[in-house]
Amino acid sequence: MSNQQTEKKNLLPISEYEEKIWMQQLQKPHSMEWVLAFYTLDNRCEIEYLEKAIHKFVMEDAQLNLRYCFTESYELEKQIISNYFPALEIKKTERAALSGLVEALQKRNWESESQAPFFATLLQTEEDLYLCLGQHPILNEIINKETLSAQLSSNYQLFNQEGENLILNAAEIVGVNTAEVSDSIDKIADTILNAFKESLDDPDVELDDDFFEIGGHSLLATRIIGNLVNAHNIEISFNDFFKSPTAQDLAKCASVKNTNAVVKSAELGGNINSNNPMIDDKFPLSMAQSFLWDSHVATGMGAIFNLPFAIRFDGEVDENVFKQAFTDLLLRHIGLRTLFVYHNSQVQQQVIDETQLGDYLWFWSSEDTGEASLESEAAYVFDLSRELPLRIRFFKDKDTKQQTLSFLIHHMVIDEWSLNTLMPELSQAYMARLQGESPVWDKPANTIHEYAVAQQSRGPHQEDLNYWVNHLQQATPGLTLLEDKSLEDTNPTPNSIEAKWIELDLGTNAHNVVAALARKHSSSTFSVVYSAIAQALQRLGNLDELVIGTSASGRDEPKYYDTVGYFTTMVAHRVVFKPKQAFGNLIEHVTGTINDSMNHATVPINLVQRKLEIPAENGLLFDVYVQIHADNALYGSLQKPQGNKVSYQQILPKKTESLFGLHFEIMENVVDEQRTLRLIVTYQTARYNKDQVFKIGQAMREALTTESVFESTTVETV
Structure with missing residues (x-):
């Protein structure tokens, strides 16, 4: 037996998640990819202070200088090392070779007994300077990118008190795993399952439930696929979705990697105040809107692009409260109060200020029916440069008293997908107004105007x-x-x-x-x-x-x-x-x-x-x-x-x-x-x-x- 004394280990507890990821790393090392975060750096950045900021973050703030290894009794240990950590590695490269270098960083080996599950690399090209921060998926429970970047900036300022602040501009990584999700099939399956539950509004969906047999359809599948790739960097093809429509099977088809990795600056949309734009704000049309506008003009600017929605209620609706509720939607979704005006020979979107909504006629109660009908409303021709692109009119049957709603809206400001947002919010606002309250929204509403600005900037x-x-x-x-x-x-x-x-x-x-x-x-x-x-x-x-x-x-x-x-x-x-x-x-x-x-x-x-x-x-x-x-x-x-409701069904135009x-x-x-x-x-x-x-x-x-x-x-x- 050896009498050699060893330094006492500083051991930390290990979670079940860490054990699972470490075992996957041990058995299938090629299936693991580093989670990368990229930032562009200002040329005034002091590399010396940046290195100190990273070292402090790893060694003191987050304590990421970890080692994972088996003991002699085959138990997993997690140890924090208090000595040397290579804080910042510097690599010079040509821009043409940047893609391959990024891929190599993502696929780099990890020796868990001798290397920390974190690294920082400075990538220098002739034109640009990038900071790459890499973390192994085993750290997903410990750290996130927002905390990391904020702490680095704070540390940098601590060491460079009289100099410029550290500006970390996030760079978009196309085809690189920057999401905080591991390749664990179980974890991916749970993420997909949560997406199923949210889209179907059903908390009881299970891993082996067929998405299409429990109410899913292709439009919902489209939404789920988009959310997974953008929010979690989980890629699923549409063909796989239909061939393997359970969360459990889809996880086996999913991918979180793409070998065509390139780095580019993040695309930023226009800085638009979506709560209350000024009336003289003018915004371009999106590409889809431009095509629709050209078709609108080519067909004589008539009623062909009217959407003559009509619904019939099975109970009594308070029409004044309904008007209040729909006004809430006009205030929230500024696209519904948009005019289309020519400016410098180009049609643009102009938002009606909420204080001037009262100047526009858009609502008629059943008492104002007159000679109007669903047919006459459907045939109404909007002047989109002068009036709101929608008309709300109630009708009431003289004998049965049943109410019918004409919801006429021009296609330039809405598509069918939008109804999935609009109608539930209308119900929410109606409930609130019945109780004398204003609706409270759980998140702000992004605008198509902002999207149009960003899309025009980047093009198709x-x-x-x-x-x-x-x-x-x-x-x-x-x-x-x-x-x-x-x-x-x-x-x-x-x-x-x-x-x-x-x-x-x-x-x-x-x-x-x-x-x-x-x-x-x-x-x-x-x-x-x-x-x-x-x-x-x-x-x-x-x-x-x-x-x-x-x-x-x-x-x-x-x-x-x-x-x-x-x-x-x-x-x-x-x-x-x-x-x-x-x-x-x-x-x-x-x-x-x-x-x-x-x-x-x-x-x-x-x-x-x-x-x-x-x-x-x-x-x-x-x-x-x-x-x-x-x-x-x-x-x-x-x-x-009290759980009551008024149901409605569409009347086909x-x-x-x-x-x-x-x-x-x-x-x-x-x-x-x-x-x-x-x-x-x-x-x-x-x-x-x-x-x-x-x-x-x-x-x-x-x-x-x-x-x-x-x-x-x-x-x-x-």
Whole structure:
């Protein structure tokens, strides 16, 4: 036995999380990546004082000079070392080599017995100076980036009392794991599960619950994927989401790394006071708004972009209180009180100051009905430069006293996604006002004006623009059906946007059949019905391919997910038909095409067509537009005290104009606790007729209501 004396160890307690991460490091070291934080430094920074500030932080403030090792009895020890720590490593590099260096730092080995789980590296290029602070995931419970940067700045000033303050400007790291999350599958699964619970408003969701079987749909999946990658740097592909729709299985598909690492300065939005902008504030349009405005002008600035929402209540609504509640929304979401005015030959957004809202007429009670109707309201033509882009009008049936609400709003200031924010907040404000109180919001409302300023500064994402150009290069535009038709519009020079609409009956069991097909082919309700539409049109037109337009949320930054405004982008998918293609294969082709495109759906179609050198006068590349309305927020309730409520349901508008030759709207809602599926088709009467639309519906129903069709029927023989 040796009598050699050793220095007494300064041991610290170890958490279960640390044990799990250390074991993962021991067994799978290549699966662990360092969490990196990057900052740009001013050239006046004194490296000597920076080094002292880091050393003090590691050795005294946070005590990060740790070692982890096994004892002779195979127990894990965590020891704090009080001697040498290499506070700051300096690396000089060319900018072209910076990406590779960053990747190497992220993947560096960690010898837990001899190295601290923290490092600081100074990266010097000819142009810039970056500070890289790296922490091993084992420290995630101990430290966060905000505490780290604040303490470093304080320490620097302590050592450099007569000099300049340390300015740490956070740099955005594209493709590098900067989030405080480990590669632990269990931890990722818990993060995904929490996202499921929040999006579905269901605290009882479990790890092995199928997201789509418990009420999820593709729009919610889009929101979850965006939140995970931006808030936690957890990357999940849309295809994986549909193939592995449980939190437990998704965690196995998730990634927290990207080898294409580059460093760039963080993009900052405009400094806008979203609480009360001055009336003379003017802001640019976003790219999506610019496309919509150009279309608005091209179609005569009429009512085609009105959103004639209408709802029917099953109980009595206090109309004066409702006006107060909606006024609260106008004050909170300044996009709803925006004018569109020309300034220096460009249209801009101008916010109406809240003190001047009283100068604008926007609300009518049921006592003011007069000769108005839902139809006359829907056809109202806004002067967006002079009046609020919305009109709220109540109607009351003389016999039943049932109230109906016309909620007319112009598309320039709202998209359907926004309703998921607006309607719950309306209910919250209504409840508060019934009790004589003002609503209290849990967080501020970000504005589309701020987003538009930031987007105009950076322009379109070139990678996304290139994706669509490559996808649509030399695609066959429009739609040609084989048979002749007689126009329903007998006018010799028919209005090309005049339209009619009908509902296609897909069968009483349509939703169950579609849901089963979606599960079988790792798809979604939207993609299955989209595929059925594509197949029906292929049959009627003997098509080799078809370009179909659809909507994407356009919200590429999670901070704007709850912003009320128009963010939606139109995108176009190229559906290629193969000879004797089984319908199941078509579903998988369509699903893959749509899901692969989702990460690039930030660029409006007009920019893509301009890049493809398609003249603007040629119109859109597609004649067919498919859209889903899932869990429509216009089906809901206004909350009242003591748990009471007034429920409401949407009244579908009677459309008379359409921007598209054929516009398919998939309605997926919960009615009487049962999921339902409806299909509304609006068609331009100058180009299509009712018989053609019914034939499309017949072909779709044959597929969607007969399960055996999907097993044996090909596109050519339906």
